[in-house]
Amino acid sequence: MxxxxxxxxxxxxxxxxxxxxxxxxxxxxxxxxxxxxxxxxxxxxxxxxxxxxxxxxxxxxxxxxxxxxxxxxxxxxxxxxxxxxxxxxxxxxxxxxQPESMIDLKEEDIDYQAMRASGPGGQHVNKTDSAVRATHRPTGLITTAQEQRSQHANRKLARLKLALLLEERREQSQAQGxxxxxxxxxxxxxxxxxxxxxxxxxxxxx
Structure with missing residues (x-):
């Protein structure tokens, strides 16, 4: 599949x-x-x-x-x-x-922090630390994910968001301002x- x-x-x-x-x-x-x-x-x-x-x-x-x-x-x-x-x-x-295929997004360069989910979309996980904040140390980019039910799934989503931000940065550079x-x-x-x-x-x- x-x-x-x-x-x-x-x-x-x-x-x-x-x-x-x-x-x-x-x-x-x-x-x-x-x-x-x-x-x-x-x-x-x-x-x-x-x-x-x-x-x-x-x-x-x-x-x-x-x-x-x-x-x-x-x-x-x-x-x-x-x-x-x-x-x-x-x-x-x-x-x-796909984050795995991006050479500038190495797993060892990402710090993950578990946190309490809150706000719209996070009601079903409010009582657990399933939300995740991901920080890409080389660039300082930070993303959060809390919608998924497990910390593992939110960790994967947070990394995907970092991949999107990194790709956007490359496009910004190519767009020359x-x-x-x-x-x-x-x-x-x-x-x-x-x-x-x-x-x-x-x-x-x-």
Missing amino acids: SEIILHLTSGCGPDECRWVVGQLAVAFGKEARDAGLSCELLEGYDGLPYSLLLRVNGEGAMAFATARAGTILWIGDSPFRPHHRRRNWFVGVAIAP RTAEWTFHKQLERGNPVRTYAGPRFTVRR
């Missing part, structure tokens, strides 16, 4: 793009189930998420993820500004890097979407 992590991001888009990220996670979950795959949101969220991580499991997970990686376009009226003229909203989907998220978002608008959804039910347009 293969496991793929999808990273959904609104880039530097407005609240509408953040809303699309949340709705797209729901749409992907339904599409995965229809394809005989499991699709799990790795972390809970409140409000409008800038980005989300989805774990897709099952035979064909890579093909499912590859078909959705790139620019996603949602066509619809703004749920926040009824009279806004814009109807095309872009978000990005990428296959998250422009932030990776902004560059990515502008590329999304210029590129051809790999999938297009329309309307409040996120119907796929062929």
